[in-house]
Amino acid sequence: MKLAMNWNEWSTYDAVGLAELVRGGQITPKEVAQQVNRAIEAVNPEINAVIEVFDDAVNEPEKDGTNLDGVFAGVPFLMKDLGPTVKGRLQEMGSLLMQGNRPSSDSYLTSRIRQAGLNIVGRTTTPEFGLCSSADNPDVYVTxxxxxxxxxxxxxxxxxxxxxxxxxIPIAHATDGGGSIRIPAGVNGNIGLKPSRGVLSVAPYSSDLMGVVSAQGCQSRTIRDTAAFIDNCRGGAPGEFMPYWMPSESYSNLIQRDPKKLRIAVSHEWGNYKSTPHIVAELERAAKFLEGLGHHVEWKLPNIDFHAAYMAQTECYIMNFAQTIIGLLEQKGLEKPPADLIEPMCIRVWEEGRSASYTHRAKMQSAFNDTSRKVGAFFEDWDIILTPTMALPTPLVGTKEYLTISDNPSVYDWFENLWSIFSYTPIANLCGLPGISLPMGQLENGLPLGIHALTRQGEDGLLLQLGAQIERALNGKWNNGRTPGVHVTRDVGSLSH
Known part of the structure; x- marks a missing residue:
């Protein structure tokens, strides 16, 4: 089968650009989906990112209700195997326990994704229940x-x-309960926006009140793709507990203009957590770049109790994930997690959190409230907090200390170790803030390093506006114009057949 375009050409298009080609009659949604399918066949054996391709959605893009008149005009989309359900498709949550789980209905966000014109053609890997830092369990898969x-x-x-x-693929679904959009974006050289609480719905199975730290979103390679995704998928479903932010202007329009001169606070020492010297140097370089764009940049830190904030985040994770596991066990008629089907740290989280009282949760919520108020007060004087996306370099595959296959006997020690590397992202989840990782930095070994920006709640558009200003200043060349060693353009011969 001859593909619609060569791979060098393919790599120049984002989702909005592909949609423009579709609307112009230069390519069909089916041809775009076939191109994605061929790309998966070529590179997935090496990276193991895609669990399953939905062949019927590739061959009939409109089959599952994709709105081909939507802004994305049938452009393919991959769904993380966690979070929003897709009717009739497997959702196994990175867990052996959940193999064969097949939801019977679309989540609200899934319906919004389809209405936006995205064609869901497959599902992507995730660690068990999204609890740990990598999809890295040899018994399930290693990404x-x-x-x-x-x-x-x-x-x-x-x-x-x-x-x-x-x-x-130019855009794919992602979720973020403590950095799970932004951290992999930073590590892989993508753009990753965690929206504010009250932007993308988690209905009908949860809400912003129940899943207080979790957010939905996407991975992309251009700011305009992320802006279009938020513009067209945002909004609350009937019965939401909280109001949903609705901007006066679409983000797709907003990003055409540079932001005002911003007051940007730069920091990396958050309580006991701080970055390596090289990462600090990359943060300084990014700060000077923003200063060169006309913004006021100063080393400054919000006056919050980081230890209390991260302890509350730990308690939130333990209680929330314990309840998730309890619910799944009840579905299967099980009283406790089977050791051969659920990973060790997930079992320890269940053990620790299953009997937590409302008093525990009230204490956690009090710490959330105190932290949010202090961060909110900080944003009365500052527009952006700039940090690295991670404090330490990207781990090697198989680094068990960060994984739910860890043999660490202490849940609390395991989480404390996680915060030492993923130090800067969880505060956005705790406070309901938007945060974005932009592919501006580079580690000593050449891997990407994300630079992370936070702003006040509901101001997601400001992060996208700043990102677009940076993107224009870089002439669109994120990652210094580099592409990964495993990339569709690297092996054109094997892809073209």
Whole structure:
């Protein structure tokens, strides 16, 4: 089968650009889907990012209700195997326990994704229940970083990040409960926006009140793709507990203009957590770049109790994930997690959190409230907090200390170790803030390093506006114009047949 375009050409298009080709009659949604399918066949054996391709959706893009008149005009989309359900498709959550699980209905966000014109053609890898930092369990699958296969993609939006980075697809679904959109974006050289609480719905199975730290979103390679995704998928379903932010102007329009001169606070020492010297140097370089764009940049830190904030985040994770596991066990008529089907740290989280009282949760919520108020006060004087996306370099595949296959006997020690590397992203989840990782930095070994920006709640558009200003200043060349070692353009011969 001859493909509609060569791979060098393919790699120049984002999702909005492909949709423009479709609307112009230069390519059909089926041809775009076949191109993605061929890309998966070529690179997935190396990176193991895509669990399953939906052949019927590839061959009939309109089959499952994709709105081909939507802004994305049938452009293919990969769904993380966690979060929103897709009617009739497997959702196994990275867990042996959930193999064969097939939801009977679309989630609300899934319906919004379809209405936006995205054709859901497959599902991507995630660690078990999205709890840990990488999709890295040999008994399930091991997802590898396309920049260097010896390294992890981080997570939990592991497969989506790797597929976007490798040029397989321009945009894919991701979720974020403590950095799971932004961290893999930073590690894989993508753009990753975690929206504010109250932007993308988690209905009908949860809400912003119940899943207080979790957010939905996407991985992309251009700011305009992320802006279009948020513009067209945002909004609350009937019965939401909280109001949903609706901007006065679409983000797709907003990003055409540079932001005002911003007051940008730069920091990396958050309580006991701080970055390596090289990462600090990359943060300084990014800060000077923003200063060169006309913004006021200063080293400054919000006055919050980081230890209390991260302890509350730990308690939230333990309680929330314990309840998730309890619910899944009840579905299967099980009283406790089977050791051969659920990973060790997930079992320990269940053990620790299953009997937590409302008093525990009230104390956690009090710490969330105190932290949110202080961060909110900080944003009265500052527009952006700039940090690295991670404090430490990307781990090698198989680094068990960050994984739910860890043999660490202490849940609390395991989480404390996670915060030491993923130090800067969870605060956005705790406070309901938007945060974005932009592919501006580079580690000493050549892997990407994301630079992370936070702003006040509901101001997601400001992050996208700043990202678009940076993108224009770089002439669109994120990652210094580099592409990963595993990429659709690297092996054109094997892809063209």
């Amino acid at each position: 590898r970083n396309p920049w260097n296969l010896d390294y992890t993609t981080c997570g939990s939006s592991a497969g989506s990040a790797a597929a976007v980075a490798a040029g397989v």
